[in-house]
Amino acid sequence: MIRFENVTKVYSTYGRRRTILDRVNFTLKPGISYGIMGINGAGKSTTMKLISGVEEPTRGRISRGLRVSWPLGFAGGFNPRMTGRDNVIFVARIYGEDPRRVLEFVEDFSELGSYLNMPVNTYSSGMGSRLAFGMSMAIPFDTYLIDEILSVGDARFQKRCADVFNKRRETADVILISHSMEQIREYCSQALILINGQAVVYDDVDEAITAYRRLNS
Template identity: 80%
Template sequence: MIRFDNVTKIYRTNGQKRTILEKVSFTLRPGTSYGIIGINGAGKSTTMRLIAGTEEPTKGKVHRGLRVSWPLGFAGGFHPLMTGRDNVIFVARIYGEDPRRVLEFVEDFSELGSYLDVPIKTYSSGMGARLAYGMSMAIPFDCYLIDETLAVGDGRFQKRCAEVFNARRETADVILISHDMETIRSYCSEVIILVGGRAIIYDDVNEAIEVYRRLNT
């Protein structure tokens, strides 16, 4: 279970205050996959970062009763001065996983070869995404977070991503941000619409998509 308890998120930039979420409360149930939609600037990525724990609310509390991934393909959590290999081992230990098993999986999946032994700061964005995606798939999570990116790399590698991710979905939930409503229909059974600092949950995906389309007109 993931629960937002009276969550407010405010950013302050150049003396200006911008409220993204205001006193938002909702519960995301295990066994259900959710889409997060809203117009640009509604706070979708902010909400996902709050779910992931990479940002804290300004006020309120986010409760996580399950193991939540970082957004797929997100490489921002790696230490740039450490090698890919050392980053993999470090993250595996943080999550209490067998570093050797995780490393073997990531080596095979990412196809980075000798680049695993050079610092992350030398990686292209695509290489970093491959490493991050491989890490996400190597560690079993109860819920996977997806901010638009369902797969990375070229067509062949994207197919590998899809195959492994679909296998993970058999035992895990998904929280997905997407502007593609067909993707929302394919992956999600309920939808959160963010509008005006509020979060409204719809258990009818088609109804949520219709509301979203009206917001965009």
Template identity: 65%
Template sequence: MIRFENVTKVYKTSGHRRTVLDRASFTMRSGVSYGILGINGAGKSTMIRMMAGSEGLTKGRIIRTSRVSWPLGFAGGFHPMMTGKENAIFVARVYGEDPRKVLDFVSDFAEIGDYINVPIRTYSSGMSSRFNFGMSMAIPFDTYLIDEITSVGDARFQARCEEVWSKRRANADIIMCSHNMDVLRQYSTEGIVLANGRAVIYSDINDAIEVYQRLNQ
């Protein structure tokens, strides 16, 4: 479960004030997967980062009673000057996982060979994507956060990603934002529409999509 209690999120830039959430209170239940919708700039990605803990709140608090992932494929938590091996071991220890198991999984999955022993700042974009996705799959979570699903690698590697990802999501909830309505219908049962600082939960993802499409006209 993830509960927002009187959460306010405000950005102030160049004399302008943009409110993403204004004293929002709602609960995202365990056992339910949610799709987050809103027009461009509504704050979908911000909300994902707040749930992950990588984005601060202006006011209020977010309570998590389950193990919540960082956004799928997110690289912001890795230190660029540390090697892939060092990053994998560090993250494993943070989450209380066996460092050797996590390292072995990522090394095998990412297919970057000896580059696991060099700083990740030297990785190509493809290597970084494979390493980041591998790290996301190496540690099991109760809830996975997704800010758009993007393809990683060639067709063969994408098939490997889908195989592992299908196993993970079989026992976990998903909270995602996407501009692809078919993807939202595939992964979500309920929806959250962000608009004008409010977050409204709809028990049917199709109802949320209908509201979003009206807002986006």
């Protein structure tokens, strides 16, 4: 499970402090896929980064009793001066995976060709997303994090992404941020709504959608 205990997240910008989450407590259970909902600026992406470990809370504690991915398509964890190939090998070793197996998968899936031997800071945003998505799919996670449904490349490549991701979903949960209620219903059975620095978990996704629509009315 994923547990937030008295989690506060504060950002300081130009000398001003902004509290995104204020002593938040909630538990996300294994075997359930969750949607994260809230109006713009409510802290959805921040919450997902905290869940993944990309960022740390200002105060409080986050416990993860399962293997959680980074947000799909998020390339910010790569070393920009290292090649795509070296980044793949490095990340595979961190997660205790066979670097050769992971590299073969990413090489085939990402279709980056010779660019895999180039530094990541030479990649376009789309190429970085291909590398990050391929890495996410190469490593078996218990829970996949998605900050909006990822659309990378042309229609053919997007179908490849959808096919491999749907295969992973057979044995893994999803935590999804989306402004599309249809996508929330498709992928999730429960939801977390963020409002005024607090978080409320709904056991029924339709109840959550109704509450979310009230916030936007």
